[in-house]
Amino acid sequence: MTIVKSGSAIYQSLGKDGKGSVSTETGALSNHPYGFNTRFEDGKGTNPEELIGAAHASCFTMALSFALSDAGFDDGELNTTAKISLEKSGDGFEITQSALTLDASVKGITEDKFEEIAQGAKENCPVSQLLNTKITLEYKLAN
Numbered sequence: 144m145t146i147v148k149s150g151s152a153i154y155q156s157l158g159k160d161g162k163g164s165v166s167t168e169t170g171a172l173s174n175h176p177y178g179f180n181t182r183f184e185d186g187k188g189t190n191p192e193e194l195i196g197a198a199h200a201s202c203f204t205m206a207l208s209f210a211l212s213d214a215g216f217d218d219g220e221l222n223t224t225a226k227i228s229l230e231k232s233g234d235g236f237e238i239t240q241s242a243l244t245l246d247a248s249v250k251g252i253t254e255d256k257f258e259e260i261a262q263g264a265k266e267n268c269p270v271s272q273l274l275n276t277k278i279t280l281e282y283k284l285a286n
Contacts, residue, residue, distance in 0.1 A: 149168045150194075151166050152164070152166075153174075154178070162178045163176070165194070176188035177191075192229050193227070195227050195238070195241070196241070198270050199225040199243070199268075200225040201223075202270035203223055203264055203265060204222075204223040206264040206267060206269075207247075207260065207261055211249060211260055214256070218249070221247050222246040222247070224244045225241050225242065226241070228241075241271075243265065
């Protein structure tokens, strides 16, 4: 079974002066602004790193929740933040890290068992595996 979800972006007037918007298929984001000023300055809107952070935090937290439940732990709360690092690299930029920070409360679990399950969720959630996946590109160019 393949599940396909989508997001889209529009960018008008190219370069630093350009303005864009990002949307999700479900409407969670609808024409939400992004651009140079929201990524590298204090502009209002979002940026790719913030969206990746939200995706990674939510994916990991859900994977951990399911793994804990599968192991018999059903009472608890998980709160995760993912900080995405963007660094200058050569002529461009590179995402170098996703730092997950988790606050958890799980009734009846030992620290060793939690560590084992949490590390498994970190390694196996689909967003954690993203950089090891096949990346494809389809495009249409209009001149």
